[in-house]
Amino acid sequence: MRHTTAELRTALNGISGILVTPFDGDDTLVPDRLAPIVDRAIEAGVHVLVANGNTSEFYGLTTREAEQMVQAVAGHIAGRVPLLAGVGRSLHDALTLARASQDAGASALMVHQPPDPFVAPRGVVSYVQRIAQEVGDLPLVLYLRDDGIGLDAITELCAIPQVIGVKWASPTPLRLAQAMARTRDHDIAWVGGLAEHWAPPFYAVGSRGFTSGLINVRPAHSVAIHSALEAGDYPRAMQLIRGMAEFEALRAEERNGTNVTVVKRALQLQGNDCGAVRAPGAWPLSDKAEDTLRRLLEEWDLA
Incomplete structure (x- = not known):
């Protein structure tokens, strides 16, 4: 079941949980292993689930593997929450995956910002416009990791009719506030794209919701943080965020190479x-990181 744009727009104010991609010992996709993780996240109250995001190792997948994953995740979710499907890389890879995601029943596409070393701001606009043309009225959410493309380009991107949301993954809340002010005439969902620990400063300038990789492991904790922020209880939100700080610090080691x-x-x-x-x-974890992770899971009663 594909959710309506109105339902999706509301859900984007919640948690966008970025799902991992399961492999077996031979490095082959085994999508069924994701089923209990999806169930746990939905039961905890996660609002949107994302296939082919960065925690999904999007850039480590072939386009065919990414197609398989969005189809499998759609089956696991079975319409219980909106499915946001990541697309990106070369324009033609993005178009192929966009069509497959639409066919799978995704509620919207999340367009990865092109990581090409030679990216023109107007080229990013053309890239998103071409994807929008390919999928008709299917909503788009921009995944913006580099605000260096400038406010003019961001404003032009938000004027594309299918764009209903932006996941702001740049640690620049004041720049985010400027972008929101420039696009106030559009009903854009501005979502914190740097997970739980950046959610409070983004909330402070008017963003709502946040992305999360923690939901794979401890979804109830992410939901509690979201509830505190929605209630305006910043002390409670910060207390909960401190409770996951060591986990996120482990993910940031080796130039964020241990994130997944x-x-x-x-x-x-x-x-x-x-x-x-x-x-x-990075794989496997260092001995020190392994010891810290085991201790955290024991403290969380998750070992």
């Missing part, structure tokens, strides 16, 4: 083995 590593190893220790992380991500 920590999540996947935690899942293994919980009995939800989703395999290793593909290079160039």
Whole structure:
């Protein structure tokens, strides 16, 4: 079941949970291993689930593997919450995956900002416009990791009719406030794209909701943080965020190369083995990080 744009727009004010991609010991996709993780996240109250995001190792997947994952995740979710499907890389890869995601029943596409070393701001606009043309009225959410493309380009992107949301993944809340002011005539969902620990400053300038990789492991904690922020209880939100700070610090090691590593190893220790992380991500964890992660899961009663 594809959710309506109105339902999706409301859900984007919540948590966008970025799902891992499961592999077996032979480095082959095993999508069924994701089913209990999806169920746990939905039961905890996560509002939107995302296939083919960065925690999904999007850039480590072939386009065909990404197609398989969005189809499998749609089946696991079975219409219970909106499915946001990541698309990106070369324009033609993005178009192929956009069509597959639309066919799978995704409620919207999340368009990864092109990581090409030669990106023109107007080229990004053309890239998103071409994807929008391909999928008709299917909503788009922009995944903006580099606000260096400038406010003019961001404003032009938000004027594309299918764009209903922006996941702001740049640590620049004041710049975010400027972008929101420039686009106030559009009903854009501005979502914190740097997970829980950046959610309070983004909320402070008017953003709502946030992305999360923690939901794979401890979804109820993310939901509690969201509830505190929605209630305006910043002290409670900060207390809960401090309670996950060591976990996020582990994910930031090795130039963020352990971001997915920590999540996947935690899942293994919980009995939800989703395999290793593909290079160039780090695998396995260092001995020190492994010890810290085991201690955290014991403290959280998740080991």
